[in-house]
Amino acid sequence: MIIDGQAEFRSLLKHHLSTHWPDAIISDFDPLESGHLPDEFSGAGNDIILLGSRLGDREGAEVIRGFKKKPNFPAVVYFGSKEEAGRVLDRGADGCFLRQGFSHDALIVRLSDILVTRRRVSSTGSLFVGDKAAGIDPLIKGYRFLKKLGTSSHSSVYLAEREKTGVKMVLKVLRQIPDVNDESIAAFDRFLQEYEMIAEIDHPHIVRIYDLGVADDHAHIAMEYLDAGDLRQRINERILASVAVKYLREIASALAKIHSVGILHRDLKPGNIMLRRDNSIALIDFGLAKRLRLQMEITGSGEIFGTPYYMSPEQGHGNAVDQRSDIYSLGVIFYEMLTGEKPYQAESAMGIIYKHAQAPIPLLPARLADYQSLLNMMLAKKPEDRLQSVSEVEEWL
16 A cells, blocks of 8 residues: 555556556555545555655654554555654664655565565475575476576576577576465466467567476476577667667567567567577567456556656556557667667656656657657657557558
8 A cells, every 4th residue: 555645656656566566456545635544544455555755744753653553554664755764764664765766676675575574485485496505496307507597576587408408598487386375376377477478479579488387386487598688788889770770670570469469568678678699689578468358457547567768658657558558668769779868867767757748759860860750650649649550660661
């Protein structure tokens, strides 16, 4: 539950939560509009309360003290100023962040720690995948583990090789056992859904999926190992306009394919676009993608997914999205490939979201002016003013 008197701040927190926990049920409360919570409020039904500093005539420390007097009250994480930090922690806050400038990763790590501690989840329960150095071996038969590539709250990613062939692959291994816990089951279902969506597709610019394994308490996806880096690295090294156009065609081709089978990506960004050694593009990470036919997932429910730098205006404001939102994100990436800069920058995520909706479409340098009309059609503020399908990108080129 999010409690704060500023709607934009509540939306920002929703963005951070729903990006990491897409199935989280998030409620919010505006104490300025609705008045203070009644004294009998027990926090029941909530795992964590996110309490902002906009509380009207009440101080955060006093509100927290009142909360903590109640038995079995949920964890409380406060967002305010440096001066308030000591007071709110003394009153029992389980965490404290600056209202402006906190990092997504730090927030998610702290909230995850709170959840694990409060639910007493042991390493032999939900969180079972770790490093060999820590004495925890994934033990997936048929694969030899080489190194860990990354980790998140739900899965770990390893570089491995298939023992029979010696072929290197990436293994994405579930970190939660599907048991009677609703959250674990939801994580397991999302993991399998990600595989099923990608496995349906055979396309040269979409990552190849080789295997899904479910045995004992492990589930894994074996996929193509893309060792030439991601598009983010390539942008930092500067890209020729002709190469940017090549990449744009390949990404558009991949998007056209997933759109044709009813899938939105919804988290398109340079970090989710990998390169092969032949310099071809491969689209990865469909963890936030949802089938268009699952209408409950694409209604204007107020949930915000994705990354602010690449969000369409409608996505940033929690409104319904369709394939035109992916087209907008692709336009942002095209601009960044051409110029080396993001089209909109600000000191906060809220500032970036605002600029996507209100700031003018940036102008390309004169040497790149030939692409301005295409960019305008991809970055139009209203979906109806954009290209209506990603296949039109090729036509405009």
